[in-house]
Amino acid sequence: xxxxxxxxxxxxxxxxxxxxxxxxxxxxxxxxxxxxxxxxxxxxxxxxxxxxxxxxxxxxxxxxxxxxxxxxxxxxxxxxxxxxxxxxxxxxxxxxxxxxxxxxxxxxxxxxxxxxxxxxxxxxxxxxxxxxxxxxxxxxxxxxxxxxxxxxxxxxxxxxxxxxxxxxxxxxxxxxxxxxxxxxxxxxxxxxxxxxxxxxxxxxxxxxxxxxxxxxxxxxxxxxxxxxxxxxxxxxxxxxxxxxxxxxxxxxxxxxxxxxxxxxxxxxxxxxxxxxxxxxxxxxxx
Amino acid sequence: xxxxxxxxxxxxxxxxxxxxxxxxxxxxxxxxxxxxxxxxxxxxxxxxxxxxxxxxxxxxxxxxxxxxxxxxxxxxxxxxxxxxxxxxxxxxxxxxxxxxxxxxxxxxxxxxxxxxxxxxxxxxxxxxxxxxxxxxxxxxxxxxxxxxxxxxxxxxxxxxxxxxxxxxxxxxxxxxxxxxxxxxxxxxxxxxxxxxxxxxxxxxxxxxxxxxxxxxxxxxxxxxxxxxxxxxxxxxxxxxxxxxxxxxxxxxxxxxxxxxxxxxxxxxxxxxxxxxxxxxxxxxxxxxxxxxxxxxxxxxxxxxxxxxxxxxxxxxxxxxxxxxxxxxxxxxxxxxx
Numbered sequence: 001x002x003x004x005x006x007x008x009x010x011x012x013x014x015x016x017x018x019x020x021x022x023x024x025x026x027x028x029x030x031x032x033x034x035x036x037x038x039x040x041x042x043x044x045x046x047x048x049x050x051x052x053x054x055x056x057x058x059x060x061x062x063x064x065x066x067x068x069x070x071x072x073x074x075x076x077x078x079x080x081x082x083x084x085x086x087x088x089x090x091x092x093x094x095x096x097x098x099x100x101x102x103x104x105x106x107x108x109x110x111x112x113x114x115x116x117x118x119x120x121x122x123x124x125x126x127x128x129x130x131x132x133x134x135x136x137x138x139x140x141x142x143x144x145x146x147x148x149x150x151x152x153x154x155x156x157x158x159x160x161x162x163x164x165x166x167x168x169x170x171x172x173x174x175x176x177x178x179x180x181x182x183x184x185x186x187x188x189x190x191x192x193x194x195x196x197x198x199x200x201x202x203x204x205x206x207x208x209x210x211x212x213x214x215x216x217x218x219x220x221x222x223x224x225x226x227x228x229x230x231x232x233x234x235x236x237x238x239x240x241x242x243x244x245x246x247x248x249x250x251x252x253x254x255x256x257x258x259x260x261x262x263x264x265x266x267x268x269x270x271x272x273x274x275x276x277x278x279x280x281x282x283x284x285x286x
Numbered sequence: 287x288x289x290x291x292x293x294x295x296x297x298x299x300x301x302x303x304x305x306x307x308x309x310x311x312x313x314x315x316x317x318x319x320x321x322x323x324x325x326x327x328x329x330x331x332x333x334x335x336x337x338x339x340x341x342x343x344x345x346x347x348x349x350x351x352x353x354x355x356x357x358x359x360x361x362x363x364x365x366x367x368x369x370x371x372x373x374x375x376x377x378x379x380x381x382x383x384x385x386x387x388x389x390x391x392x393x394x395x396x397x398x399x400x401x402x403x404x405x406x407x408x409x410x411x412x413x414x415x416x417x418x419x420x421x422x423x424x425x426x427x428x429x430x431x432x433x434x435x436x437x438x439x440x441x442x443x444x445x446x447x448x449x450x451x452x453x454x455x456x457x458x459x460x461x462x463x464x465x466x467x468x469x470x471x472x473x474x475x476x477x478x479x480x481x482x483x484x485x486x487x488x489x490x491x492x493x494x495x496x497x498x499x500x501x502x503x504x505x506x507x508x509x510x511x512x513x514x515x516x517x518x519x520x521x522x523x524x525x526x527x528x529x530x531x532x533x534x535x536x537x538x539x540x541x542x543x544x545x546x547x548x549x550x551x552x553x554x555x556x557x558x559x560x561x562x563x564x565x566x567x568x569x570x571x572x573x574x575x576x577x578x579x580x581x582x583x584x585x586x587x588x589x590x591x592x593x594x595x596x597x598x599x600x601x602x603x604x605x606x607x608x609x610x611x612x613x614x615x616x617x618x619x620x621x622x623x
Contacts, residue, residue, distance in 0.1 A: 020420045024427075126307040129555065129603055131562035134580075138315050138596045141584045156315075214431060222566050225435050226581055241435060245570075248439050249447050249454065260436030267431035275427055 014280055024276030028210070031269025038081050039088040046078040051233040054078075058252045068254035070240065071247055076258055082235040083259065087266065090151050090220050090229070091213055097155035098212075102162025103205065109163070110170030111193050121167065128160035132215070133222050140228040150229045154216050165208045169201050203281045210274025217267040237263050293615050301608045306358075308600035313357055316593050317350065344589065366594030371586055377594035381576065385598075386469025387457055388575035391498065391567060392560045393470075394491050398499020399560075403506020410507065411514030411545075412537065422511065426504035434563055438497040438570035445493060452493055455572040459486040494571045498563050502556065509552055513545040550614050554607035561599065 015022040038045060047066070048054045053073040054065075061068040067076040109120040127135070136153040143149035173179060174197070182196050223229045224238030232239060237259040244255030341347050345356060360367065366377040410422035446454035457471060458464075464475040464483040472491065475483035517523065518541055526536045565577030572578070576595065583591040 020423075122303055123307050126304045127311060129304070129558060129607055130308060130311075130600060131558040131603065133562035133565055134596065134599055137565070137580065137584070138312065138592070141592060142315060218431065218433060221433055222562075225566065226569060228584070238433075238435075241433075245435070245439060249443060251447075253443070256436070256439055260433055260439075263433040264431055264436065267433070268428065271427045271431045275423075 015276075018276070018280045021276040021279040024272040025280065028269045028271070028273030028276060031265055032273060035084050035088060035266055035269065038084040040085075042082045042085050046075075046081040048075040048078040050074065050078040050082040050235045058247060058255070061254055067258045070255040071243060071252075076240075076255055079235040079240055080237070080258055080262055083237045083240065083262065084266075086147070086230055086234055086236045087217065087220055089147055090154065091216050093148065093151035094154035094158065094216060094220075095209065095213060097151060098158040099162055099205075099209075101155075102159040103166050103201075105159075106163040106166030107170055107193055107198060107201075110167035111174060111189065111197065117167075120163070124160040124163045127156075128164060132157040133219055136219055136223055137226065137228060140223055145229065145231040147230050147234075150220065150223060153223065153228075154219055157219060158212050158216060161212055162205075162208060165204055166201055169204050170197055173197050173200055207274055207278045207281065210270050210277060212274075214267045214269075214271035214274060217263065217270060221263040221267075290615060294612050297611050297615075298608060301604050304607075305601065305604045308604065309358060309361060309597060310354075312593065312596050312600060313354055315596075316589075317346070317353065361597065366597060367590040369583075369591045370588045377591050378598075380591065381579070381595060381598050382469075384574060384576050384579040387573060388561070388564055388568070388577065390457075390470045390472060390491065391494055391564050391573055391575055392557070394495030395498030395502065395560055395564065395567070396557075398495050399502040399556075400506055402499060402503035404510055406503065406507040407510025408514060408537070408542075411511040411518070414511070414515055419511075422507055426507040428504070429500055430502075430504040432501050434497055434501055434566040435570045437500065438494070438567060441493045441497055442571070453490050454493070457487070457490050457574060458483065459490075462486045494567050494573055497570070498560065498567045501563060502559055505552070505556060505559070506549065509549045510545065513548045514541060517541045517545045547614075547618050550610065550617065554610040557606045557610075558603055561603070 015025050018025070051074065054075050055069045055073050057069060057071055057073045059065060059069045059073075061076075065075055065077070067080065070076055070079070105120060105124075109117045136157050139153040139156050140150060143152060179192060179196055182192050187196070220229060221238035221241075224236045225242045227239065227242065229239060230236050240259045241256050241263070244252065244259075248256045338347075345353055348356075364378065366381070368374040368376055369380060406422045406425055410419045413419060442454040445452040453459075462480075462483040464471055464480045464487075465478050467474045467477055471487035472484060475481070475487055523536060523541060526540055531540075564575065565580070567573065568575045568577035569581060576599070580592065580595045583595065
């Protein structure tokens with residue numbers, strides 16, 4: 001089976017013909033797929049145990065330690081690979097959480113309208129206006145460290161984003177002819193929402209998902225840089241970067257630079273993917 | 287036609303529910319979320335009595351609704367509670383000590399981001415749909431996904447350690463501290479005509495401002511571009527061209543001013559991004575502002591101060607979004623309907 005068969009042929013053609021947006025989607029996908037592979041198969045790819053001391057502290061990149069070792073002699077490359085798993089799990093759980101709250105609420109709020117809609121919108125807009133990272137810090141500080149707690153902190157931040165996007169989209173879909181037709185033949189509200197409106201929001205969900213995850217990667221890294229994410233010694237990019245900070249200005253650049261680049265690349269991957277998809281899919285939508 | 291005063295009054299009234307929602311939300315996070323705040327903040331090893339006395343001291347043994355009303359009532363009186371450590375000082379006083387530093391940094395970051403954003407956005411908007419435009423688009427995605435601490439440290443290394451031209455952390459040379467008036471060192475030193483202090487304050491401000499501003503400039507790149515494109519397609523610009531005005535004059539004198547108006551509306555949300563980014567920037571540069579303050583107190587498990595600081599952020603964000611809307615109404619009469 002060729003890789004292209006995994007994606008509907010028509011979609012693939014669109015990406016190929018989209019110029020710069022197509023490249024953005026391809027590069028983004030490559031980064032994201034690499035991260036998924038690293039996260040899934042960390043045991044087989046990482047050369048050393050990420051939480052054991054395997055060599056002298058802060059030894060520079062060499063053939064033995066490809067990206068060098070950190071301040072207590074752990075292999076930077078292995079921590080980087082296992083760190084992919086940490087951040088991907090947090091992102092996955094938090095996204096599922098914020099989607100499963102934000103999407104249904106947005107759907108109902110936009111479809112039903114009225115007082116409920118006004119109240120929900122006011123609440124969501126208020127939370128949306130609050131600085132995301134600071135909100136995550138507040139939740140994380142109360143919940144304490146750990147993968148699930150960090151995921152919850154992130155999920156809280158991104159619920160309003162999904163809500164607002166879906167609601168806005170539902171508002172315009174509600175007035176379309178096919179929804180009116182469904183209503184005319186006597187379809188129940190529940191059925192209209194699930195069978196007629198929801199499938200038509202899938203494209204916006206995909207786009208918001210990618211752009212949101214780009215942001216969530218940076219927020220997770222920020223939380224962990226501030227020491228509020230998973231507990232050490234779990235490999236976590238932001239926290240590793242923080243640990244290296246003390247030695248960075250003395251010239252030990254590798255414990256900081258590599259996790260930093262990893263954070264940047266992963267956020268960039270999702271960002272490019274979301275941007276490209278937004279333009280490619282957005283064009284035909286209008 | 288509604289007068290601007292009526293508009294401001296309505297808009298200010300609308301801020302009340304927003305503030306109430308945010309305050310309630312902070313309350314929910316601090317009290318109702320799974321996990322006892324006292325346990326989370328003083329650690330699991332505390333003895334029964336310590337926990338009990340602390341709960342009483344914080345009023346956490348009262349029913350939730352009573353706690354809630356006391357919390358809102360105290361906030362209305364401007365009382366954010368007292369710190370749990372270091373002589374139990376009022377939280378609001380401690381915040382006001384650190385707040386000017388954050389304001390100074392966010393203003394610095396804002397100036398850098400708007401300048402970079404204008405530059406890149408105009409470059410993209412003047413020649414749209416070409417290679418330059420695409421480059422600027424990539425720029426906006428690139429800078430947005432940069433991780434602030436990494437960029438900050440690279441700047442520290444290059445300009446502070448390698449080139450040795452700028453300080454790597456702190457707010458001002460401690461020997462040059464100006465007399466406090468506003469708490470913004472750059473302003474205070476100018477007001478007291480203390481130029482060495484001014485130069486020192488600016489030198490310390492440059493790297494953190496650039497770090498924060500660079501990362502947030504990408505948002506402006508897009509806004510300026512799309513806003514400029516829209517203005518450039520309007521009839522009055524065609525009229526300018528028909529009269530034979532040079533492109534430079536059309537761009538700077540006629541288009542830019544109009545293109546900036548929609549950007550103003552985004553400034554409220556943009557400010558939230560600045561505040562969030564400032565937490566990371568402050569931590570990277572040991573900048574003594576609200577962000578480092580919040581993180582310090584989280585480490586000391588100073589529950590009341592953490593809550594007070596978050597509440598302060600909420601009030602501040604609501605105020606800024608109100609201000610932005612009012613300024614917008616002054617500049618663009620159409621908004622007053």
